[in-house]
Amino acid sequence: MSELKNDRFIRALLRQPVDVTPVWMMRQAGRYLPEYRATREKAGNFMQLCQTPELACEVTLQPLERFPLDAAILFSDILTVPDAMGLGLYFEEGEGPRFRKPVRTEADIRALGVPDPEGELRYVMDAVRLIRRELDGRVPLIGFSGSPWTLATYMVEGSSSKDFATIKAMLYDRPQLLHQLLDTTANAVSAYLNAQIAAGAQAVMIFDTWGGALGPREYREFSLAYMTRIISELSREQSGQRIPVIMFTKGGGQALEAMADSGADALGLDWTTDIGQARARVGDRVALQGNLDPAVLYAQPEQIRAEVARVLAAYGHGTGHVFNLGHGIHPQIDPAHAAAMITAVHELSRPYHSV
Amino acid sequence: MSELKNDRFIRALLRQPVDVTPVWMMRQAGRYLPEYRATREKAGNFMQLCQTPELACEVTLQPLERFPLDAAILFSDILTVPDAMGLGLYFEEGEGPRFRKPVRTEADIRALGVPDPEGELRYVMDAVRLIRRELDGRVPLIGFSGSPWTLATYMVEGSSSKDFATIKAMLYDRPQLLHQLLDTTANAVSAYLNAQIAAGAQAVMIFDTWGGALGPREYREFSLAYMTRIISELSREQSGQRIPVIMFTKGGGQALEAMADSGADALGLDWTTDIGQARARVGDRVALQGNLDPAVLYAQPEQIRAEVARVLAAYGHGTGHVFNLGHGIHPQIDPAHAAAMITAVHELSRPYHSV
Numbered sequence: 001m002s003e004l005k006n007d008r009f010i011r012a013l014l015r016q017p018v019d020v021t022p023v024w025m026m027r028q029a030g031r032y033l034p035e036y037r038a039t040r041e042k043a044g045n046f047m048q049l050c051q052t053p054e055l056a057c058e059v060t061l062q063p064l065e066r067f068p069l070d071a072a073i074l075f076s077d078i079l080t081v082p083d084a085m086g087l088g089l090y091f092e093e094g095e096g097p098r099f100r101k102p103v104r105t106e107a108d109i110r111a112l113g114v115p116d117p118e119g120e121l122r123y124v125m126d127a128v129r130l131i132r133r134e135l136d137g138r139v140p141l142i143g144f145s146g147s148p149w150t151l152a153t154y155m156v157e158g159s160s161s162k163d164f165a166t167i168k169a170m171l172y173d174r175p176q177l178l179h180q181l182l183d184t185t186a187n188a189v190s191a192y193l194n195a196q197i198a199a200g201a202q203a204v205m206i207f208d209t210w211g212g213a214l215g216p217r218e219y220r221e222f223s224l225a226y227m228t229r230i231i232s233e234l235s236r237e238q239s240g241q242r243i244p245v246i247m248f249t250k251g252g253g254q255a256l257e258a259m260a261d262s263g264a265d266a267l268g269l270d271w272t273t274d275i276g277q278a279r280a281r282v283g284d285r286v287a288l289q290g291n292l293d294p295a296v297l298y299a300q301p302e303q304i305r306a307e308v309a310r311v312l313a314a315y316g317h318g319t320g321h322v323f324n325l326g327h328g329i330h331p332q333i334d335p336a337h338a339a340a341m342i343t344a345v346h347e348l349s350r351p352y353h354s355v
Numbered sequence: 356m357s358e359l360k361n362d363r364f365i366r367a368l369l370r371q372p373v374d375v376t377p378v379w380m381m382r383q384a385g386r387y388l389p390e391y392r393a394t395r396e397k398a399g400n401f402m403q404l405c406q407t408p409e410l411a412c413e414v415t416l417q418p419l420e421r422f423p424l425d426a427a428i429l430f431s432d433i434l435t436v437p438d439a440m441g442l443g444l445y446f447e448e449g450e451g452p453r454f455r456k457p458v459r460t461e462a463d464i465r466a467l468g469v470p471d472p473e474g475e476l477r478y479v480m481d482a483v484r485l486i487r488r489e490l491d492g493r494v495p496l497i498g499f500s501g502s503p504w505t506l507a508t509y510m511v512e513g514s515s516s517k518d519f520a521t522i523k524a525m526l527y528d529r530p531q532l533l534h535q536l537l538d539t540t541a542n543a544v545s546a547y548l549n550a551q552i553a554a555g556a557q558a559v560m561i562f563d564t565w566g567g568a569l570g571p572r573e574y575r576e577f578s579l580a581y582m583t584r585i586i587s588e589l590s591r592e593q594s595g596q597r598i599p600v601i602m603f604t605k606g607g608g609q610a611l612e613a614m615a616d617s618g619a620d621a622l623g624l625d626w627t628t629d630i631g632q633a634r635a636r637v638g639d640r641v642a643l644q645g646n647l648d649p650a651v652l653y654a655q656p657e658q659i660r661a662e663v664a665r666v667l668a669a670y671g672h673g674t675g676h677v678f679n680l681g682h683g684i685h686p687q688i689d690p691a692h693a694a695a696m697i698t699a700v701h702e703l704s705r706p707y708h709s710v
Binding site for chain 2: 163164165166168169172173212213214215216217218251253254271272273274277293294295296298299300303304307310330332
């Protein structure tokens with residue numbers, strides 16, 4: 001494996017000095033890019049795109065051709081894991097993801113196995129290997145997984161959900177049953193992330209998209225506890241390099257202190273938390289990633305630049321900040337607006353890293 | 356006007372001693388009740404139900420016939436105000452609210468007037484007067500309005516929105532234009548709430564459903580500032596009685612300290628904030644209303660009771676707590692489960708109010 005030509009992203013996650021603040025965007029390989037839409041067209045459908053390593057590699061690299069991003073992220077979907085557990089993932093056009101066999105009963109849960117990452121999920125590992133080869137050390141590659149709680153919401157509800165009626169009824173009526181599901185899912189996630197690391201992922205991120213739908217006690221017991229366990233089970237070194245872990249709970253701004261004790265190297269922040277206050281709360285325990293409101297990219301480039309300046313100023317001097325949006329880039333965004341943000345981060349952050 | 360036979364709700368909002376914790380539910384007059392569905396059927400459509408004082412009164416009183424609730428809330432919709440401002444509200448079945456004439460340009464905004472609460476909105480005031488007469492002092496009647504920011508999201512987007520693309524582009528590119536819209540809307544809300552108070556509302560609540568979609572600085576400038584101004588403009592006494600004001604920003608848990616300085620008597624809390632920690636943060640500046648996760652009502656009655664006990668214990672001893680859900684009751688909930696919650700609040704809260 002080649003040495004990294006640009007290791008700002010890894011250095012910032014490990015709170016080592018950097019020249020400028022590194023930047024990448026959640027969903028940077030996505031529908032806002034015409035070249036992505038063309039590849040997806042070619043693939044036929046979204047799952048085919050995920051399951052064909054050459055195409056997954058192609059879309060992973062597309063945003064790097066356009067923008068001076070400091071990291072690549074594996075193109076995949078968090079629901080590949082429950083799909084490999086036998087739930088039968090499919091996408092209805094305009095309807096979001098669905099499972100043919102949602103998990104509801106004790107028998108359903110007992111029947112779940114931990115998928116072999118080099119078996120059912122080999123297409124993901126092949127994509128990781130291929131992307132690493134194609135990247136050739138330009139920037140690091142981020143691997144990822146959904147959190148057990150977030151995966152379980154889809155597994156139990158059978159689709160996206162507004163109110164989480166079924167899984168929350170399970171949480172309150174049959175907490176031990178839900179714990180059993182989360183335990184199996186956590187085992188699957190640990191194996192999956194470790195396999196991504198072995199295949200070449202140089203950092204990993206756990207996406208807890210729905211942790212913010214829980215009350216504070218329920219969040220700690222049913223989401224944070226499992227992410228903490230997974231982090232303790234990960235291989236944190238590969239070829240002598242530390243593999244940083246980023247934990248991101250959307251809507252988790254009130255739990256940052258607890259999250260900072262999880263063993264993660266960095267916490268993702270959505271835009272509803274002031275990043276300066278977040279830094280004061282977590283101290284030097286973790287780096288922070290975020291947190292421009294993705295809707296800022298609907299504004300004109302000069303306003304985008306002003307808002308980037310504000311986030312950089314709020315974080316303040318020194319390393320430990322990876323610039324990102326507070327959630328995925330929206331499909332309607334003009335790529336020129338993403339470019340304005342990325343350029344502004346590199347240009348405006350330099351004074352915060354001078355000695 | 357008759358004296359209140361049950362004034363627990365008002366007393367708790369004013370942090371005066373009570374025998375048990377008062378309880379009501381957001382959307383307590385709603386689709387989870389078969390008798391509501393029957394009246395709505397009779398009305399023809401949702402707007403007819405809002406605009407016919409006899410029917411609005413009928414559904415307002417329905418939950419009080421079933422449950423020992425400590426307050427009634429006017430049946431209406433937050434979008435009656437922009438409708439009266441000439442935007443042309445309509446509802447597409449299964450699609451949510453829409454406006455025929457969304458507000459986008461400077462000319463659109465300059466053309467907006469403040470509706471006369473006893474003119475275009477007289478149907479609301481007539482409903483308030485009728486409900487007060489029919490309630491005959493059983494429990495207090497809550498009036499309400501949407502916050503200027505929340506109303507503006509619908510006025511600019513023209514419908515519900517997931518990403519608030521149009522209004523956030525306006526916020527960043529043309530903040531003064533958005534301020535002009537919010538200023539006019541705040542004038543409309545002040546006049547509307549004062550008219551409800553004059554017509555008989557014994558407490559008022561400002562619903563800031565979408566304040567949580569803003570970053571912390573944007574929340575203070577574009578939502579909280581206008582709610583604070585409205586509160587300063589309200590008639591806070593009527594017939595010698597103090598009229599308490601409740602402010603509720605969904606997803607506003609990180610801003611409670613700032614909200615406590617708004618002049619509101621009470622803050623609504625969604626379920627993502629621990630109510631005990633919230634109490635410690637706001638001290639004796641405001642009462643708190645909330646905050647059971649509405650999804651707890653999918654669980655069985657004994658679990659509902661256990662979760663009610665947990666919220667009561669988290670708030671702790673003494674007055675200043677109005678029990679509620681953290682958001683509106685879901686349409687799928689079994690009314691027997693709502694009953695279990697209400698009974699549990701009254702039974703289990705008594706020890707917290709003993710001398």
